[in-house]
Amino acid sequence: xxxxxxxxxxxxxxxLHIGGARxxxxxxxxxxxxxxxxxxxxxxxxxxxxxEESIAGIVEGLEWLGIDWDEGPYFQTDFSGxxxxxAEKLLEERKAYHCFCSKEELEKKREAALAAKQNFxxxxxxxxxxxxxxxxxxxxxxxxxxxxxVPEREGxxxxxxxxxxxxxxxxxxxxxxxxxxxNGSPLYLLCNVVDDIRDRISxxxxxxxHMTNTVKQLLLYEALEASIPVFAHIPLTLDTKKAKISKRSxxxxxxxxxxxxxxxxxxxxxxxxxxLGWSPGDDREIFSRExxxxxxxxxxxxxxxxxxNYRKGxxxxxxxxxxxxxxEHYLRTIPVEELAPLxxxxxxxxxxxxxxYDHDRHQWFLDTxxxxxxxxxxxxxxxxxxxxxxxxxxxxxxKPLNKNxxxxxxxxxxxxxxxxxxxxxxxxxLEQTERLARACAERAEVKPGVIINGMRxxxxxxxxxxxxxxILVTIGQDKVVSRLxxxxxLFPEGS
RNA sequence: GUCCCCAUCGUCUAGUCAGGUCCAGGACACCGGCCUUUCACGCCGGCAACACCGGUUCAAAUCCGGUUGGGGACGCCA
Numbered sequence: 425x426x427x428x429x430x431x432x433x434x435x436x437x438x439x440l441h442i443g444g445a446r447x448x449x450x451x452x453x454x455x456x457x458x459x460x461x462x463x464x465x466x467x468x469x470x471x472x473x474x475x476e477e478s479i480a481g482i483v484e485g486l487e488w489l490g491i492d493w494d495e496g497p498y499f500q501t502d503f504s505g506x507x508x509x510x511a512e513k514l515l516e517e518r519k520a521y522h523c524f525c526s527k528e529e530l531e532k533k534r535e536a537a538l539a540a541k542q543n544f545x546x547x548x549x550x551x552x553x554x555x556x557x558x559x560x561x562x563x564x565x566x567x568x569x570x571x572x573x574v575p576e577r578e579g580x581x582x583x584x585x586x587x588x589x590x591x592x593x594x595x596x597x598x599x600x601x602x603x604x605x606x607n608g609s610p611l612y613l614l615c616n617v618v619d620d621i622r623d624r625i626s627x628x629x630x631x632x633x634h635m636t637n638t639v640k641q642l643l644l645y646e647a648l649e650a651s652i653p654v655f656a657h658i659p660l661t662l663d664t665k666k667a668k669i670s671k672r673s674x675x676x677x678x679x680x681x682x683x684x685x686x687x688x689x690x691x692x693x694x695x696x697x698x699x700l701g702w703s704p705g706d707d708r709e710i711f712s713r714e715x716x717x718x719x720x721x722x723x724x725x726x727x728x729x730x731x732x733n734y735r736k737g738x739x740x741x742x743x744x745x746x747x748x749x750x751x752e753h754y755l756r757t758i759p760v761e762e763l764a765p766l767x768x769x770x771x772x773x774x775x776x777x778x779x780x781y782d783h784d785r786h787q788w789f790l791d792t793x794x795x796x797x798x799x800x801x802x803x804x805x806x807x808x809x810x811x812x813x814x815x816x817x818x819x820x821x822x823k824p825l826n827k828n829x830x831x832x833x834x835x836x837x838x839x840x841x842x843x844x845x846x847x848x849x850x851x852x853x854l855e856q857t858e859r860l861a862r863a864c865a866e867r868a869e870v871k872p873g874v875i876i877n878g879m880r881x882x883x884x885x886x887x888x889x890x891x892x893x894x895i896l897v898t899i900g901q902d903k904v905v906s907r908l909x910x911x912x913x914l915f916p917e918g919s
Numbered sequence: 920g921u922c923c924c925c926a927u928c929g930u931c932u933a934g935u936c937a938g939g940u941c942c943a944g945g946a947c948a949c950c951g952g953c954c955u956u957u958c959a960c961g962c963c964g965g966c967a968a969c970a971c972c973g974g975u976u977c978a979a980a981u982c983c984g985g986u987u988g989g990g991g992a993c994g995c996c997a
Contacts, residue, residue, distance in 0.1 A: 451961075474997090502929090523995095531994090540920080543921050569995050588924070605995040612997045633992075664930085664987060666990070699946090709931090709932090709946055714986070729990060732930095744931090746946080749946085798959055798961090799960075871956085873957075889958065893958095
């Protein structure tokens, strides 16, 4: 088999959303699997809607995911000469024709047909214009588009889809479609095919919303005397109401950027995306990059649409619970050395980073991450829930404050006393800190939990966390002593 | 209105092509238990699905037909 060549051709009319990212991922995986090349082609022929900002966002999203490409980015508009020549050729060979129907006329016809519950497709008004008539209209200055002339044939045309199987359509059901606008700029159906031919694309992996385009494009390949690539139409991703997900109706939650900003690990997110419509056939769900490339294949892509299980306003899950679960899995299982740079980026963003975490305190940094990560869901939790480990400016949350501190006024006295004892420790260890804490509880005649959870509140501001004595040793003698001494100030004035 | 595609737990899915090993397996979520100074992690257990109707067959989640439901396309968008 010749080298496989695939492309990811986003239109730069918005950010990269999860459906597009998944398409890119499937293309990328197939390329890696087959040792081929991936081409990034920006399909910017819609001048009105394409933006620089969108291009930058898409590239940034792909880079974050780690989906790299071998050629490009190419810009479709840079090849408009190719597209025009192809249209010209089709015109000359009488495989296409000028159509003078105005947009308004067509729109009117379409609406009328819709209202009358009639079929609405192009009626072929200009299909049989003679050369003379065309000449005449052009002389008169009437604008025209170029339409592809669907061959008048009996029977059906079709192809074998790698995911869906045999897909066919009758010739008579295909309308003559526009390939060049009246302003001379070529349209998607044509550009896409011309570019795929030029880029020697061997496999087209795209969403099922392109299925009906494919039949039209088959005709274009034939007319342009090119061989057709292998097609694989992957299922769409819908929302919980089974509507197509879109930036328009779902906003940030479907943008790849959102997951970057909310502390997802890039590979974890890929791992989530790949499972939306593909499975390896065994019980595995977590894959390393290499494992996934090895396991991936087109014939295990599902036919039916999957649902992105996001419920707006869900108090517990801010996005699909499975996405979070996979992220958590990686967060607590990857080697801490791999996690550290990602945590570093977050701490930098939140202004919590200190350079010695990379030098003198590097081991401390790794140990701390390892200590606290099992309770976290996303990377940003290190900077929010974990703030007390990296800064003295942490919040004391209301719940632990009330439940574990204010409820036991004696703590106002006990904890500063304990602070004194901790200050005098020459061996600030797990054993010694625990021994003194338990002794303190005994003197106060309360359960050890009262002292321990009181300390937890004062030292971390949190209701829950790792073993208290691990925390003490990690945060360090000086800070613990000063935080514990601060206890009285957490009580309301005069209490 | 026309054409096309799809249909297994709440969600992601295995099983469908080569019918029996499936009164349907895994994961997430949910519920219970163990562990424990808290909360997690971890471990153990539980709940939960073959859309419907007919046909073929000794045997159907699996094959065939229909129904229903869902999705997509029908643009001088991509």
